Amino acid sequence: MTNEITEKLKQASDGLLMMSESEYPFEVFLWSNQVQEPITAQKVLQLTGHSLETSVEEVELDYLFRNCAVEKEWYDEIQKQNVPKFKSLVKTLKDNLTDIKVYRLGTINIDVYIVGKTPSGDLAAISTKVVET
Template identity: 85%
Template structure:
């Protein structure tokens, strides 16, 4: 079941790049048996290998993908073509996981983790980077 979820995530995010000042792909991850206790900033930093003092910001799924799931005037052709793919990625995340949270770790070069609970009690999702100066 769990490999199936990471496989689904890879397929849903394949070829997509997160739009920011720089563009990064998405990577699927799975943290086995981590959904028993609630997710905290400390736990996330530990799971991702970041120093405990790194800043963590939590944001909404729709807000994070706001520039990807609707056509914008400034989109280039590829970004326009990717709008339906981003929509289906968001739908897949919503259909697959419960308690989806998005965490932004750090500033300027920001690691982003979209984390949800699987039915089997694991945490899984996709990560990417955004650059904001």
């Protein structure tokens, strides 16, 4: 079941690049048997090997994709074509994961982790980077 979910996340994010000052692809993660306790920023820092001193910002899923999953007048053709793909990615996340949290780790070169619980009790995540100077 969980493998199906990570497969769906891979398919939904395949070929998409997160837009910021630079563009980065998405990577899918799975951490088994992790849902005994709630998802916290500290837990995500530990699971991803970041220092516990790393600055963390939590944002809403829809806020993270506010500029990707909604068409803007100034978009070029590729960005316009990607809007439905980003919408589909958000839907895939919401359909397959519960208790979704989005963490932005660090500053300037920011690691973004979208983490949620799978029905079988694992944690699944997709990560990307955004650059904000």
